Amino acid sequence: FGVAFRTPQNNSTGVPHIIEHCVLSGSRKYKTKEPFMNLVQSSLATFLNAMTFSDKTIYPVASRNDKDFRNLMDVYLDAVFYPNLYTDERIFRQEGWRYQLEDADAPLTYSGVVYNEMRGAFSSPFQVAYSETNQRLFPDTHYAYNSGGEPYTIPELSFEEFKDFHSRFYHPSNAKIFLYGDMDIEGQLKYLNDEYLSAFDAREVDSEIAFQEAFSEPREESALYSLAGGEDVTDKDYLVWSVALNKYSDLKANLMLEVLTDALFSTQSAPVRLALQQQDFCSDTNAFTDEKMQNMLAVFLINAKPEAKTKYQAIIEDTLRKLVKEGIDRDHLTASLNRMEYSLREGGGYTTMGILYFIKSLDSWLYGGDPLDQLRYTEALAELRESLSTDSWERFVEEKLIANPHKLLLHLQPQAGLNEAKDQQVLAKLAERKAQMSTAEIDDLVRRTRELAEWQNTEDSAEAKASIPRLGIADLETELPDPPCLTSEEEDDIVLEHPIFTSQIHYARYSFPLQHIAKEDLFYVSLLSLLLGSVDTDHHDYKQLSTAVFLETGGINYNPAIALKEPDEKVLFRMEVTLKTLDAQGGTWPELLTEILRLSRFDDDKRILELMRMQLVGKEHDISQQGDNFARNRLLSRLNLSSWMQEELAGVSYYLRLKQLIADFEENKQSLKENLKRVYNAAFNRGEVILSLTTDEESMPTFRAAALRALSQLPNTEKVPVEWNFEEDPLNEGIQVSSNVQYVVKGFDFEKFKTVYDGRMNVLAA
Numbered sequence: 001f002g003v004a005f006r007t008p009q010n011n012s013t014g015v016p017h018i019i020e021h022c023v024l025s026g027s028r029k030y031k032t033k034e035p036f037m038n039l040v041q042s043s044l045a046t047f048l049n050a051m052t053f054s055d056k057t058i059y060p061v062a063s064r065n066d067k068d069f070r071n072l073m074d075v076y077l078d079a080v081f082y083p084n085l086y087t088d089e090r091i092f093r094q095e096g097w098r099y100q101l102e103d104a105d106a107p108l109t110y111s112g113v114v115y116n117e118m119r120g121a122f123s124s125p126f127q128v129a130y131s132e133t134n135q136r137l138f139p140d141t142h143y144a145y146n147s148g149g150e151p152y153t154i155p156e157l158s159f160e161e162f163k164d165f166h167s168r169f170y171h172p173s174n175a176k177i178f179l180y181g182d183m184d185i186e187g188q189l190k191y192l193n194d195e196y197l198s199a200f201d202a203r204e205v206d207s208e209i210a211f212q213e214a215f216s217e218p219r220e221e222s223a224l225y226s227l228a229g230g231e232d233v234t235d236k237d238y239l240v241w242s243v244a245l246n247k248y249s250d251l252k253a254n255l256m257l258e259v260l261t262d263a264l265f266s267t268q269s270a271p272v273r274l275a276l277q278q279q280d281f282c283s284d285t286n287a288f289t290d291e292k293m294q295n296m297l298a299v300f301l302i303n304a305k306p307e308a309k310t311k312y313q314a315i316i317e318d319t320l321r322k323l324v325k326e327g328i329d330r331d332h333l334t335a336s337l338n339r340m341e342y343s344l345r346e347g348g349g350y351t352t353m354g355i356l357y358f359i360k361s362l363d364s365w366l367y368g369g370d371p372l373d374q375l376r377y378t379e380a381l382a383e384l385r386e387s388l389s390t391d392s393w394e395r396f397v398e399e400k401l402i403a404n405p406h407k408l409l410l411h412l413q414p415q416a417g418l419n420e421a422k423d424q425q426v427l428a429k430l431a432e433r434k435a436q437m438s439t440a441e442i443d444d445l446v447r448r449t450r451e452l453a454e455w456q457n458t459e460d461s462a463e464a465k466a467s468i469p470r471l472g473i474a475d476l477e478t479e480l481p482d483p484p485c486l487t488s489e490e491e492d493d494i495v496l497e498h499p500i501f502t503s504q505i506h507y508a509r510y511s512f513p514l515q516h517i518a519k520e521d522l523f524y525v526s527l528l529s530l531l532l533g534s535v536d537t538d539h540h541d542y543k544q545l546s547t548a549v550f551l552e553t554g555g556i557n558y559n560p561a562i563a564l565k566e567p568d569e570k571v572l573f574r575m576e577v578t579l580k581t582l583d584a585q586g587g588t589w590p591e592l593l594t595e596i597l598r599l600s601r602f603d604d605d606k607r608i609l610e611l612m613r614m615q616l617v618g619k620e621h622d623i624s625q626q627g628d629n630f631a632r633n634r635l636l637s638r639l640n641l642s643s644w645m646q647e648e649l650a651g652v653s654y655y656l657r658l659k660q661l662i663a664d665f666e667e668n669k670q671s672l673k674e675n676l677k678r679v680y681n682a683a684f685n686r687g688e689v690i691l692s693l694t695t696d697e698e699s700m701p702t703f704r705a706a707a708l709r710a711l712s713q714l715p716n717t718e719k720v721p722v723e724w725n726f727e728e729d730p731l732n733e734g735i736q737v738s739s740n741v742q743y744v745v746k747g748f749d750f751e752k753f754k755t756v757y758d759g760r761m762n763v764l765a766a
């Protein structure tokens with residue numbers, strides 16, 4: 001089930017986002033402060049979340065249990081049509097923004113859930129670059145504004161404007177309602193009508209999404225983003241090349257743009273990306289298209305040097321011109337088309353297909369099109385494959401990307417301490433405001449601040465709690481799903497087979513034991529997972545390799561994995577290599593896989609450095625966006641071995657070591673390459689490998705034979721396990737990062753309380 005509303009905004013106060021939070025804070029029938037948090041505790045939902053986009057707000061839920069599904073649907077409908085936000089201003093103050101004054105002598109500040117959330121989001125230069133690009137590429141439309149809320153603008157939103165936004169847009173005449181699944185559709189429609197929709201009259205809702213007229217010529221603009229005070233700003237510019245395209249109604253054109261974005265700008269062998277990388281004037285590039293009424297393509301240059309500014313447009317467009325003239329490599333396009341087909345068949349990573357269909361259908365439905373348009377992709381893909389023999393791809397690039405005047409070049413410069421300075425201004429403004437307040441006003445604000453805190457900390461009444469639907473034990477299925485698993489042996493290795501329906505995609509996972517790897521080599525294991533498939537082999541350079549991999553498979557991934565084995569919680573350490581393919585017979589992918597696992601070369605200094613730099617940028621982004629996760633794992637790494645390993649493989653420790661290695665690359669590159677080679681040779685051998693295969697029953701025998709072909713070409717070596725000692729070493733520490741948000745984590749080792757991990761801890765945590 002899903003309900004969506006068109007919610008175009010006319011400012012960046014984040015009103016659509018704040019409404020999304022507030023409708024979930026109690027309604028006519030469901031009276032607790034946070035019905036959804038209460039619901040989650042006893043629901044079997046497989047999806048439960050609300051999301052604000054740049055032009056819509058959506059409320060999707062999914063469950064496999066009928067009664068649960070009906071409960072969730074009713075809670076959502078009551079929330080969106082009858083929220084308590086009109087009568088209880090505390091909801092707005094809690095979720096949106098408020099003046100905060102703990103006592104009469106304290107400084108006046110702002111607070112609020114969305115306010116704080118967006119301060120975190122805007123700490124990322126990506127988010128700033130994205131927001132600034134939209135603002136300038138679609139200046140006359142709602143897309144010029146940030147629907148999530150620009151932190152320094154959020155406090156301009158008044159309670160009246162907030163309520164007005166809800167009453168204008170949250171009406172059935174402006175709603176799109178979606179049902180999907182094995183259910184009594186007639187019954188559900190009747191319920192929707194009787195319980196909700198029949199209470200409203202049809203009405204004209206003006207929520208039309210404005211269309212941006214094309215520019216008459218390309219524009220060039222600049223903006224600033226903030227780094228922490230004192231941080232080095234050298235070579236940290238962001239450059240964005242973006243174009244706006246036609247209306248989002250032609251599925252074939254949309255898919256074509258996505259395939260071209262992948263093939264020309266994103267993959268390892270993408271010609272524009274390679275041309276930019278060759279210049280050595282930025283640490284990475286990134287390209288994306290956006291789902292909105294008007295399609296757009298944006299290409300980001302990350303951490304660019306000053307000289308990039310005058311060159312990047314010419315490099316991008318000259319490369320495109322050359323491609324138009326000489327023709328785009330059809331293997332590249334085919335590989336990207338394959339990748340898109342995997343993504344569409346797999347549901348783009350959503351475990352609940354219906355949710356994806358809901359979101360996809362809105363790509364045309366929201367703008368007045370047929371909801372099913374975007375779901376009819378099989379035919380469009382077939383047509384695109386056929387059109388590979390024509391010059392329609394080159395013409396698309398010529399018309400839409402090169403000759404298109406609706407184009408923007410954005411130069412985003414870092415300024416150290418920019419946000420600190422803004423925060424100082426905000427504090428000064430607030431101090432001034434406070435100075436003008438009378439004693440009575442101050443006392444009143446202190447009282448309101450305390451009241452809100454008290455309200456937040458007061459448990460819901462028994463009556464309110466009773467309004468939340470709950471599942472009883474009798475509503476639960478007592479049988480657990482039991483996916484088939486057949487185990488067999490193949491020399492010294494184990495094969496697991498899972499014959500189930502998989503939309504004609506075949507999945508293999510090779511798990512290599514690393515119990516014989518020394519503790520000191522953990523860092524190289526992590527680096528290997530970064531480099532494999534992205535460096536040359538004896539037979540292919542990395543560009544050819546990337547194209548070959550995506551022609552034959554839906555991608556091959558390499559991940560170090562840690563598990564705890566009962567009963568003594570012994571730490572298991574493995575490298576997992578996963579691949580998916582549409583070709584069960586194997587074509588040449590088994591040989592390709594063996595080539596990557598046996599014949600990868602670690603001698604291209606420039607390439608290794610380039611990949612490490614890209615990862616460093618990604619890590620910096622992750623640390624600023626998920627500081628809580630990094631802090632948590634950093635803390636746990638002091639308490640147990642498996643968390644320590646996780647920290648060394650992917651946490652702050654890994655990040656710091658990577659950063660150091662990049663800084664001292666010249667001195668250390670020789671030993672780095674030797675260590676990589678040594679760990680690589682030790683990692684991918686037969687013996688104690690677990691091969692896990694998932695596909696339909698019919699394809700299994702052929703797929704198994706193909707997967708074993710790859711394994712059979714690896715040597716079988718003896719592995720001597722090494723014992724890793726670990727000593728607890730609790731520590732209090734602080735780490736400084738460029739972010740508007742701070743994260744604090746405190747933790748304990750529960751074994752100290754003479755207990756072992758079990759389900760009760762999850763219950764307590766909830």
Ligand SMILES: [Zn+2]
Nearest residue numbers: 017021114117
């Ligand atoms: Zn939010």
